[in-house]
Structure formats: structure tokens, C-alpha cells
Amino acid sequence: MSASQPLPTLEITALEKRFGETQVLRSIDLKVANGELVFVIGPSGSGKSTMLRCCNRLEEPTSGAIHVNGKPMLGITRRDLDRMRLQVGMVFQGFFLYPHLSVLKNVTLAQRKALKRPAAEADARALEMLDKVGLKHKANAMPGELSGGQQQRVAIARALALDPKVMLFDEPTSALDPELVGSVLKVMRDLREGGMTMIVVSHEMQFAREAADRVVFMDGGVIVEQGIPDEIFGNPKSERLRAFLSRVSGEAA
Amino acid sequence: MDFGNVFLNPEIIATYMPQMVRAVWVTIWISVLVVISGLALGAFLAGLRAYQKRWLAWPIVLFADLMRALPPLVLMLILFFGLPSLGVILSDWFVLYLVLTLVLAAFVEEIFWATLTSLPRGQWEAGAATGLSFNQVLVNVIFPQAVRTNIPQLVNRSLTISKMTAYGSVIGVKEIVSVAGSAQAFSGSATPLTMAAIAYLIIFFPAMLLSRYVENRFHYDH
Ligand SMILES: Nc1ncnc2c1ncn2[C@@H]1O[C@H](COP(=O)(O)OP(=O)(O)OP(=O)(O)O)[C@@H](O)[C@H]1O
Numbered sequence: 393m394s395a396s397q398p399l400p401t402l403e404i405t406a407l408e409k410r411f412g413e414t415q416v417l418r419s420i421d422l423k424v425a426n427g428e429l430v431f432v433i434g435p436s437g438s439g440k441s442t443m444l445r446c447c448n449r450l451e452e453p454t455s456g457a458i459h460v461n462g463k464p465m466l467g468i469t470r471r472d473l474d475r476m477r478l479q480v481g482m483v484f485q486g487f488f489l490y491p492h493l494s495v496l497k498n499v500t501l502a503q504r505k506a507l508k509r510p511a512a513e514a515d516a517r518a519l520e521m522l523d524k525v526g527l528k529h530k531a532n533a534m535p536g537e538l539s540g541g542q543q544q545r546v547a548i549a550r551a552l553a554l555d556p557k558v559m560l561f562d563e564p565t566s567a568l569d570p571e572l573v574g575s576v577l578k579v580m581r582d583l584r585e586g587g588m589t590m591i592v593v594s595h596e597m598q599f600a601r602e603a604a605d606r607v608v609f610m611d612g613g614v615i616v617e618q619g620i621p622d623e624i625f626g627n628p629k630s631e632r633l634r635a636f637l638s639r640v641s642g643e644a645a
Numbered sequence: 646m647d648f649g650n651v652f653l654n655p656e657i658i659a660t661y662m663p664q665m666v667r668a669v670w671v672t673i674w675i676s677v678l679v680v681i682s683g684l685a686l687g688a689f690l691a692g693l694r695a696y697q698k699r700w701l702a703w704p705i706v707l708f709a710d711l712m713r714a715l716p717p718l719v720l721m722l723i724l725f726f727g728l729p730s731l732g733v734i735l736s737d738w739f740v741l742y743l744v745l746t747l748v749l750a751a752f753v754e755e756i757f758w759a760t761l762t763s764l765p766r767g768q769w770e771a772g773a774a775t776g777l778s779f780n781q782v783l784v785n786v787i788f789p790q791a792v793r794t795n796i797p798q799l800v801n802r803s804l805t806i807s808k809m810t811a812y813g814s815v816i817g818v819k820e821i822v823s824v825a826g827s828a829q830a831f832s833g834s835a836t837p838l839t840m841a842a843i844a845y846l847i848i849f850f851p852a853m854l855l856s857r858y859v860e861n862r863f864h865y866d867h
Pocket residue numbers: 411414416434435436437438439440441442443
């Protein structure tokens with residue numbers, strides 16, 4: 393169309409991923425606009441994690457292209473990749489805080505080593521981000537002393553401190569006790585309100601209804617259907633999505 | 646002859662004390678050098694192996710297996726008595742230092758390698774996802790955890806290798822056993838041997854206490 397169309401913050405083009413013989417992703421196309429929250433649902437093994445992990449190349453795509461703010465993630469040197477990864481924050485199901493470092497050091501490490509921020513600036517930024525996730529008072533605690541929900545919020549602060557352009561969440565609440573899920577979702581909701589661009593893989597359908605701009609349904613390595621939450625949940629078009637939704641609502645009931 | 650006179654004869658003690666004190670120093674400084682360089686070399690080799698390059702991994706694995714399989718004494722004898730016939734002459738203390746360092750490095754490399762591969766992949770990925778280079782993840786995320794989980798093993802290996810400085814007696818290093826042995830032969834008294842045992846206790850008892858302290862200090866909850 394026209395050049396006036398704004399550049400997508402994240403653009404996935406014709407993404408394919410094979411593990412040996414198994415094709416896990418086939419011709420995935422997805423554009424995520426600035427400030428948009430895209431929610432990804434789909435059955436286990438449908439390729440949701442693989443798609444997210446291809447976005448920052450924790451998984452190497454077999455073919456296709458990924459662009460962040462118009463800049464390529466593929467076909468670049470490892471050094472450029474490290475620099476590009478600063479723009480793509482990732483939150484894992486298993487948190488993966490560094491257990492030997494204090495909460496504050498967890499949040500300053502990449503700021504210091506990858507962004508080369510001076511110590512004082514990194515500390516200040518870390519405290520600001522910890523405050524944002526409600527854990528400034530835990531700055532000097534060790535990760536092992538925190539609940540799962542608190543650890544996940546520190547992991548979010550760790551990613552945010554690098555000023556990413558887009559945040560990827562891979563089932564951020566799936567490893568949490570039910571009573572701790574809310575605190576993490578609240579942080580994600582605040583982020584969205586603050587205008588962060590996000591892709592969220594999760595089973596928290598209620599959160600998707602409230603916070604997502606768009607819901608993407610994946611099955612068998614393809615995007616089967618996508619649309620606004622009301623459409624996807626209220627008026628699913630494909631048989632596969634209907635089956636999936638009745639299965640998860642059956643589990644939740 | 647009573648027990649005290651055989652094992653703790655005051656005159657013999659007085660005679661050999663100065664030599665014994667020097668021997669204690671020799672044992673201590675060789676041990677310290679061996680531990681420092683063995684730990685560093687072992688960690689470095691494990692780090693190299695983490696690059697998953699076959700041409701790097703192969704020689705490292707071969708080195709580690711050889712050094713762990715061969716008795717250190719055999720290596721020392723070869724270096725000290727064998728090499729001179731090739732025109733390479735190494736001093737006695739250097740042979741002792743070199744062999745013990747290589748043996749310690751081999752064990753340390755294996756200890757670290759086991760941990761590097763058993764840490765959750767998420768630790769590597771969390772580092773990489775935040776823009777850290779492979780080296781930065783290795784140095785700042787992986788190794789500190791590997792050190793902490795392995796402190797008991799590293800300390801044990803270090804103490805064991807330090808006691809192997811006694812092999813130095815075979816190639817003439819003037820460490821504790823060598824000095825005590827010749828003093829015993831010269832004086833015909835067992836007292837120098839008792840002195841040697843006491844000397845080892847004096848060295849290694851504090852080392853043991855220190856190691857317990859280090860183990861507690863660096864223990865952390867997962
Ligand atoms: N490293 C790998 N090697 C081989 N196959 C893999 C690998 N990682 C993922 N797969 C396969 O790729 C497919 C998609 O996996 P993926 O983890 O992306 O699914 P998912 O949608 O995230 O599932 P879940 O909801 O269970 O997390 C699965 O069939 C999985 O077995």
C-alpha cells in the first residue's frame with residue numbers, strides 16, 4: 393500500500409521451522425503494531441513457543457524473515473544479533489533468574505555488560521523497574537527467597553530495564569500457584585497501558601479478553617485464525633478453534 | 646627405649662627443625678601454586694569445551710582422560726628422568742608443580758564440564774535473550790553457578806592434590822617427606838617422621854577449616 397503505513401514493531405514473514413524431519417512452523421506471517429498486545433493461543437505442540445523463540449533466535453528459523461522496527465534479525469553477525477536482542481525482551485515460563493545474584497544484580501547484569509551502562513545508571517534504572525513491578529523493597533534479596541510470582545516479576549523487570557521495543561511472554565504464569573498469577577498479570581496489564589508492544593502466549597483466557605488487541609490461534613504450526621478477542625472467543629469461524637475453545641473451557645470448568 | 650624417645654626425641658627435633666620449617670614452606674608454596682593454576686586451567690579448559698567445537702573438545706577430553714588415568718608419579722618420573730635424554734632438563738620442583746597442576750586441571754575440567762552441561766538451558770537462554778554474548782553468559786552466569794555448586798568437590802580435589810606434593814620426594818624436591826626421609830635415614834630415629842606428620846597436620850588442618858568456611862559461605866538456595 394503506501395509508505396505512510398507505520399512500520400510494524402515486529403514483523404514475522406514466511407517463517408518456517410523444522411526440527412529434522414518434523415515441520416513445526418509453516419509459513420507464519422504476523423505483524424505486530426507499535427503498542428499492540430497480541431495474544432497467542434493453541435493446543436500443546438502447535439508451535440507457539442517455537443514461534444516466540446524464533447523471534448529472538450533462541451531457535452534458529454529454517455527460513456523466512458523476522459524484522460524488529462524494520463531491522464532484520466536474521467542474516468546478521470552474532471554481535472549484531474546480541475544488539476538486536478536488546479530490543480526484544482523475553483519472559484520464560486520458568487523465570488530463569490540468576491540464582492547466584494541478588495535481585496538488583498539480576499536486573500543490572502545485562503545493562504552493564506550488554507548495554508554498557510555505567511553502574512550508577514544501571515542501578516537507578518533497575519530500581520525504577522523493580523518499583524514498577526512492585527518489588528523495589530526486594531532489591532537486595534536473593535531469587536531463592538522470593539515466591540514464584542515475585543521471581544517472574546523480577547524477570548520482567550530484568551527484560552524491561554534494557555528498554556526493549558517488544559516483549560515476548562511464553563506462558564509467564566503457567567508455573568505459578570493460582571494465587572500468584574494475578575500479581576504477574578497486573579504487571580503485564582500495566583505494561584500494556586504504558587504502551588509496550590507485547591506478544592503473549594498464555595492460557596489465561598480472561599486476560600486475553602480484557603487486555604488483548606488481537607488473538608492469534610495456532611494449530612499444527614500454522615496460524616489458523618486471528619481477530620479481536622470478541623470475535624475469536626465469541627464467534628470462532630474454524631472448526632479447529634471451536635474444538636480448542638470448548639476443550640479449554642471444559643478444563644477450566 | 647620408650648615411645649617418646651623413638652617418636653619425639655627432643656634433640657633430634659632441635660637438630661632437624663630448621664630443615665623441617667624450610668620443607669614446610671616448600672610444600673606450602675608448591676601446593677598454593679598448584680591449586681591456583683590447576684583451578685584456573687581446569688576452568689579455562691571447561692570453558693573452551695563449552696564452545697562445542699569438535700577440534701577443541703577432542704584434545705581437551707583426551708588430555709583430561711590421560712591425566713586422570715595415569716598415576717602422577719609415573720608422569721613425574723618420565724618428565725624428570727626421561728626428558729633429559731632428549732636434552733630437556735626441568736628442575737625438580739617445576740616437574741612436581743607441572744604434573745600436579747595438569748592432574749588437578751584435568752579433574753577440575755571434568756567437574757566444571759559436568760555442571761556446565763547440567764545447568765538448566767534456561768540460564769543460557771535468559772542470558773542470551775538479554776543481549777549477552779556467549780562469553781559474557783559463560784563468565785557472568787554459568788561459571789559463578791558452577792563454582793558454587795562444586796565448591797566441596799573443588800576443595801577436596803585441591804586438598805588431595807596438595808598432599809601429593811609428597812611425591813616430590815622421589816625426584817628430590819626438598820619438601821616435607823623428602824627432608825623427613827633423609828633425616829630419618831641419617832639419624833636412625835623415627836622422630837623426623839613424626840615431625841613430618843605433625844607438619845602436615847599444621848598445614849592441612851587450617852586448610853580444612855578454611856574449606857568448611859568457604860563451603861558454608863558460598864552455599865545458596867536454589
Ligand atoms: N528442540 C526441539 N527438537 C525437536 N522438536 C522440538 C523441539 N522443540 C520443540 N519441538 C517440537 O515442536 C513442536 C512445537 O513445540 P512448541 O514448544 O513450540 O509448542 P507449544 O505450542 O509451545 O506447546 P505448549 O503449549 O506445550 O508449550 C512440538 O511438537 C515439539 O515436540
